Amino acid sequence: xxxxxxxxxxxxxxxxxxxxxxxxxxxxxxxxxxxxxxxxxxxxxxxxxxxxxxxxxxxxxxxxxxxxxxxxxxxxxxxxxxxxxxxxxxxxxxxxxxxxxxxxxxxxxxxxxxxxxxxxxxxxxxxxxxxxxxxxxxxxxxxxxxxxxxxxxxxxxxxxxxx
Numbered sequence: 001x002x003x004x005x006x007x008x009x010x011x012x013x014x015x016x017x018x019x020x021x022x023x024x025x026x027x028x029x030x031x032x033x034x035x036x037x038x039x040x041x042x043x044x045x046x047x048x049x050x051x052x053x054x055x056x057x058x059x060x061x062x063x064x065x066x067x068x069x070x071x072x073x074x075x076x077x078x079x080x081x082x083x084x085x086x087x088x089x090x091x092x093x094x095x096x097x098x099x100x101x102x103x104x105x106x107x108x109x110x111x112x113x114x115x116x117x118x119x120x121x122x123x124x125x126x127x128x129x130x131x132x133x134x135x136x137x138x139x140x141x142x143x144x145x146x147x148x149x150x151x152x153x154x155x156x157x158x159x160x161x162x163x
Contacts (some may be wrong), residue, residue, distance in 0.1 A: 001028050001130060004154050008147060010134040011035050013050040013114075017126065018043070019068035022052045025128075036112045036133040045071045047090070050103045050116030051129035056090075057097035058118045058126040064094060101152040104144070106136060113139035115147040117155040122163050130154065 001012045005028045014026035021043045027135055038044075046052035046067055056064050068087050085093075097103045102117040116131035131146045 001026065001154075003090070003151060004028075004048075004130070004132060005030070007148075007150055008132050008134070008143075010132050010138070010147075011037055011132060013038060013051065013131045014128060015049070017046065017052070017055050017067075020046050020067050020074055022046055022049055022055070022129070030134075032059065032135075032138075034135050034137075036109065036114075036135060038133075044108065045074070046124040047071045047085070047154050048108045049131070050105045050108075050114040051131045052116075053094065053097055053103035053105065054116040054118040054129045057094040057103065058120055058124070061091065063118045064091065066152075100148075101155070102148050104148075106139075112138045113144065115144065117150050117151045119158050119162075130158075 001014060009030060009032060011030040012028045013024055015022040015024050024038050024040055024042045029039060035049060046056060052112045066146060068090060102115055104115050106113045112133055113136050114131045114133045116129050118126040119128045121127045132151055
């Protein structure tokens with residue numbers, strides 16, 4: 001995480017899945033005066049964050065469907081997302097995320113762009129996810145591309161240490 005922060009200059013978050021929510025368990029803040037910082041212990045619906053979608057993309061379809069249903073029942077924001085994103089569309093999006101190795105979102109927090117990737121254990125199931133969160137003003141096409149490459153490399157390196 002520290003290497004990602006040094007390379008990007010942005011805030012790095014580490015989250016785990018708890019039922020149909022992600023929970024932020026660690027954060028390394030950007031040195032910039034303008035930065036995005038979520039509170040430790042903060043929760044969010046799995047359907048709306050880059051870390052949540054990255055973890056979902058590594059799950060079997062039955063687990064995705066269960067998490068989708070739980071998220072929609074548990075949270076009004078997730079319900080609004082599900083109205084705009086039916087399960088069938090989410091499954092297509094998650095297949096794309098799985099093939100490229102990372103998820104992005106600009107819809108969870110206004111003015112924030114995040115790139116997230118799942119950390120999978122030896123059984124290839126997600127155990128956590130990391131994200132790079134940046135104010136939208138700094139999320140240029142070049143920065144987004146660099147963040148994607150860096151986060152995919154970071155989770156691959158972490159996975160090597162877990163196996």
